[in-house]
Amino acid sequence: MTKENLGLPVGTTLDRFIKRKQDDFPYATGELSQLLRDIALAGKIINREITRCGLINLAGAFGATNVQGEEQQKLDVVANIRFIRALRNGGEVCAIISEEDEGIIDLENPNGKYVVAMDPLDGSSNIDVNVSIGTIFSIYRRKSAPGGPITDEDVLQKGSEQVAAGYLLYGTSSILVYTTGYGVNGFTYEPSLGEFFLSHQSLKSPEDGKIYSVNEGSYNTFEPAVKEYIEYCKSREFSGRYIGSLVADFHRNLMKGGIYFYPASAKAPNGKLRLVYECNALAFIAEQAGGAATDGHQRILDITPTKLHQRTPLFIGSKKMVEQAGHFFKQATEHHQPAAAVTSL
Known part of the structure; x- marks a missing residue:
């Protein structure tokens, strides 16, 4: 064994990688880099809470519902607090939109x-x-003048206006994946060192795939175009893989090739997933990795939101699979089938 083998490098840390990439954003003068570090810090804290939640009574329901009418888990509340605190203390953010809060969280930071x-x-x-499970985030530049009140123009931006987006996936190993519009990179957390290390450089999604991810329990309430696409996947013996955690399903398909979709249904006629803080972020990542994301008819990143918690159908993943799904919607339109032909059970 040589001296070199005894001291092999451990890799590139997230902090070092971000610093190297600062030149991509001459207008940011370091603020965006610091913001990404703040998100990574909060992710480390959440990772710690998740790994020990069964031992410190953090598992289970909190006893309240969020603005979506969904039962909050204790870790939902903990994660929300941790991220808001990290972003407030970092000083780069003026406002936050969170799934767990009904209105805009004004951090009262004029700068x-x-x-x-x-x-x-x-x-x-x-x-x-x-x-x-995971965390999803989008970052936008404020449009209104600093020092004034937060406006709808600041928080209701199209996904195409994101300056960065990403997700953290807490699993067998925890990974942070993000893009600033210059490709997609992934960083795996090394808990003994407390650092994220570059593990997936310049991620590219396979152009095509053989995995489809959808909750088929709602099949009878989907519109005809969705049912036809599901039957198309089955006829070609694609693998049905559905975890029920959006980040986990998306990450698997990003790595292996596949499509995730959550269409409109009788229970959720406008879709279930939220445009502003779920779909936009993942759509930005998908496109930067060579994939695609639509609502079945139009590009997700082109949709102008009108509400903070606006919902939308989502078809996202390998480019050819998303295009094929859209083909069934186009056929339905050409044959004048109603777009929302869903059936209540």
């Missing part, structure tokens, strides 16, 4: 140049059974 939209803990209903 903050950024708005963050986030789902602090995606898939939290899976916490009690040790299934992978």
